[in-house]
Amino acid sequence: MFSSLGNVFSMVRKAQEMGGKMQEFNDRLRRERVTGTAGGGLVSVEVNGLGEMIKLTIDPMLVDRAEREMIEDLVPAAVNQARDKAQQLHNAAMKEVVSDLNMPGLEEAIGGFHSANSEGPSQGKDAVVVDKEDSQR
Secondary structure (H helix, E strand, C coil): CCCHHHHHHHHHHHHHHHHHHHHHHHHHHHHHHEEEEEEHHHHEEECCCCCCEEEEEECCCCHHHCCCHHHHHHHHHHHHHHHHHHHHHHHHHHHHHHHCCCCCCCCHEEEEHHHHHHHCCCCCCCCCCCCCHEEEE
């Protein structure tokens, strides 16, 4: 009876530890930055590691020439590229958190979930490779 009670306390302790790790995880991702571009840099989008858009930059030339259709095409492409990079940051950070918990089988389960649900970043000719150190401010 006491050994099963010990197991319950151990599970509760691990759950509390996981809650703290998840808060650190979200705070870290909120600080990280990645950029997606389209049109050879005519449009760029900066997002944080949670995928929240921080900044949108449109080359003034596009606005001056009233290139509405081109802007409408380039903005979603840049946003999607930035979102894909944020997902990569998220996946890497989640793997770190899970490996620190020392719960058998959890890392494989999380890894399998992410690889089954993400197709990875769209790497077109305008793809930007972001160094982790460059992504932090």
